[in-house]
Amino acid sequence: MKKLLLTLLFATVYIAVHAEKPPIKFGKVSKEELAMTVYEPDTSAAAVVLCKYGRFYANEYKFSRIERIKVFKKAGTKYAEFVLPGREDDTFRGRTYNLVDGEIEVTKLKRESIFKERVSDRYYRYRVALPNVKVGSVFEIESSSSGLPTEWAFQRGIPVKWCEIILEESSYINFRKKMVGYESITSPSSNRFIAKNIPAFKSESYMNSKNNYITKFEFDILSINVPGYYESFTTSWEAVNDRLMEHDRFGASLKSSSLYITDIKKEIENKNLEPLEKAKAAYEAIKSIKWNNEAWIFSSQENLNKAFKEKVGNSTDINFLLLQLFRKLDIEAYPVVISTRRNGILNPFYPSYEKLNYTLVSAVINEKEYLLDATEKELCFGMLPSRCLNNNGRVVTNQKGKWVDIKPQFKKQESVLYDLKLDKELNLVGEINYSRSGYAGYNFRQDYKEYAGDEDYLTSLEGKYSGLIIKDFTIKNIEDNDKPLQDKYTVKLSNKVERINDIIMLNPFLLEKISDNPFKLEERKYPVDFAYCRNKYLVSKITIPDDFIVSEIPKPIKIIFPDKSVSVQVMHQHMANTLTTIYKFNINKVMFLPEEYEYLKAVYEQIIKKHAEPIILKPNTDAASL
Known part of the structure; x- marks a missing residue:
């Protein structure tokens, strides 16, 4: 079918686009590019796309692309590993350039560094690793494929200095081009599209997929209609x-x-x-x-x-x-x-x-x-x-x-109960109980099955939390997905209570303390997507010795969004020798728009602040005099 299609296309009258000089030529790397040590518009960039150029040749039903990247930091070397969609007969060539003693050293891509796997009846996935890439390198990859790619990205996780695509017109090939993303693209002609100095796309927590938001074209072939042959694809x-x-x-x-x-x-x-x-x-x-x-x-x-x-x-x-x-x-x-x-x-x-x-x-x-x-x-x-x-x-x-x-039919619901005692050596001993349902139970079961057994799991948990010693462990409903999963730990926690002279600082959140805000951008252009709603409930009950008294308890906090989509509550209670902290954090909708981002970010800042506030204890002088 492919040979027939190409024959028919060659026989048609070709409508040519005005010839434009390509902005890049394979193999023509300059010493100036190799000597670059930083990309001025973004000095933090680990690498930069110097140029990316693609062209659809309508009369040949072929697409060619070339991309050249400069590496500034070790983290930028990972961009030399490409994962590219394509057809069965795609061709590749690549080179890595390094400046050695003032001369350009060239290392060519070898065939054994190209891996091919089928992903559908018409499409394949290619994995290509460029050789000898290090800090200071410039590398490039050129490929050719039949047909039109499913997409053309103008933006990446690193800055793009120049990106261009030419889409030759043909009255016999009907395709649709859909624009996605937020960065601007210029179009000197109806067939030529250019993006200049595109900033790196900044991924962040709770994002659906960067593929929904990076600046790109998405393509779909609608139909091919040449004399004697017609095929319709995705018209509806x-x-x-x-x-x-x-x-x-x-x-x-x-x-x-x-x-x-x-x-x-x-x-x-x-x-x-x-x-x-x-x-x-x-x-x-x-x-x-x-x-x-x-x-x-x-x-x-x-x-x-x-x-x-x-x-x-x-x-x-x-x-x-x-x-x-x-x-x-x-x-x-x-x-x-x-x-x-x-x-x-x-x-x-x-x-x-x-x-x-x-x-x-x-x-x-x-x-x-x-x-x-x-x-x-x-x-x-x-x-x-x-x-x-x-x-x-x-x-x-x-x-x-x-x-x-x-729409998710389940929430991530997790309840935590601490029942601990503070001993005279300032260790916390007692029990920690979890109840996990919905996605909390699912996530735990998914993680738990990766361990060789309880001992392997507990060793990993102790390694995750400094000062944690688990003396006993039980788990219920691990095989019954319809019931809440319940895991119980008898523990000793060291190094979790700080003493400065006579002042004791006790943080009741312990293993559940949040210290990092998942939202760090000044501005987020795409929505926050939590995938499913979330409910967290913590009760921390700590009994202190008679020779200590409570000197200071943090103030409570209660935050509720006007639409009740987010609520946070932290409160502390003190009765006799028992300290009780109650923490509730509910996210009651899945998606938040970009204009709601600053409020979510502020909520997490408040949670981090409250989680960092200790309960202050001091010696009980009355008990000491007895």
């Missing part, structure tokens, strides 16, 4: 739906024989369960199949028998097996295609087949819709992993399909 989301249903590893895979799950179906039916419990039983049965950590919109094979028998498969293998089992049990179910958080948000107004990279399951039970992912054993029924919490998805049907909102 309905067309995307039809294309998926016609694909041999999507629609055909769903329709393939599913006799291999008949025994599971009979086993579940024999239990005479209600519809929701029946669905949960099916969900748990499919979760026994191990996910191979490959996220793909398509199944690995047209027939799912291999994945079922070998008990391992990619994300779509597993979720298609769940869908097939649901349908055998007469549960209404459909595939839902999405773009994961890291991949960027789907836009209802810009249909994109190439943007889809993951498949979920929609099940309708008792007139309620559940979105499900069976790839991880630690997930509750109706809970999606954070990678899938990305605004929306498309239900794929034999008709037109439809949009579905993807």
